[in-house]
Amino acid sequence: MDVTKSKIKDILSFAVATVFFCVACAFQVADNYVQSNGVKILFCLLAELIFFGIMAYWTASVVARVSDKSTRTGITVTIVLLGLVLFIRFLKYHVSYSETSTRYFWYSYYIPQCLAPVVLLLTILGMGRKSGKPSARGRYLLFLPAVALILFIFTNDIHEQVFSFAEGLKYSNEIYKWEWGYYLI
Numbered sequence: 803m804d805v806t807k808s809k810i811k812d813i814l815s816f817a818v819a820t821v822f823f824c825v826a827c828a829f830q831v832a833d834n835y836v837q838s839n840g841v842k843i844l845f846c847l848l849a850e851l852i853f854f855g856i857m858a859y860w861t862a863s864v865v866a867r868v869s870d871k872s873t874r875t876g877i878t879v880t881i882v883l884l885g886l887v888l889f890i891r892f893l894k895y896h897v898s899y900s901e902t903s904t905r906y907f908w909y910s911y912y913i914p915q916c917l918a919p920v921v922l923l924l925t926i927l928g929m930g931r932k933s934g935k936p937s938a939r940g941r942y943l944l945f946l947p948a949v950a951l952i953l954f955i956f957t958n959d960i961h962e963q964v965f966s967f968a969e970g971l972k973y974s975n976e977i978y979k980w981e982w983g984y985y986l987i
Contacts, residue, residue, distance in 0.1 A: 819856055826852035846896050850888055857885050876925025883914035883921065890914075905959075912955045912987060916948040951987055958983075 829849035833842045861881050868874040894907035924941055958964045964983035 815859075819859065822852050822856055826850075826856075843896050846892060850892050853888055854885060857881055857888075870929065872928040873925055876921055876928065879921050880918050880925075883918045886914045887911065906956075909955050909958065913952055916951045916955075916987065917945075920944050920948045954983060955987065 826849040829845040829852070833845035833849075836842050836845065861878055864877050864881070865874055868877065890907055890910045890913075894904055894911070923944060927941065955964055963981050964987070965978045966981050967978050
């Protein structure tokens with residue numbers, strides 16, 4: 803079996819990414835057992851940086867392999883949204899100290915989750931169009947339901963239809979229940 807240099811390079815890249823991923827996971831597990839808050843934040847920051855590095859490598863790989871500009875852009879935006887999830891998670895668990903800001907970081911977690919399906923749908927629709935033919939003008943109207951869901955989430959403190967909080971523990975980040983709006987998202 804003849805293994806080409808490009809195949810060896812692909813296997814090596816995958817192996818290096820896997821090792822970095824395992825190291826990042828080890829940092830995340832280790833930060834649960836460390837007492838010092840500074841070391842916890844350092845471990846989490848190192849894990850996040852490794853994850854961002856893997857995503858940057860993945861993005862560069864996609865950009866190098868995909869020739870269609872709109873497809874490349876759609877996939878890149880989706881990867882950025884995934885990075886936003888990681889960043890918001892870091893802020894929620896390791897930077898934010900007030901209950902209100904933690905709750906809004908928690909709500910912010912759903913922004914990429916609402917936008918990513920729309921971006922991917924637009925990417926797929928762009929792949930299906932004939933070369934040179936412009937995309938439909940109304941395609942961006944697909945973002946309206948996602949924006950409505952995001953607004954629904956961020957106004958949860960008013961209506962509690964996405965998450966409801968225990969009586970006497972208004973807006974608690976610890977004790978809550980999923981309501982019908984959560985399943986809509």
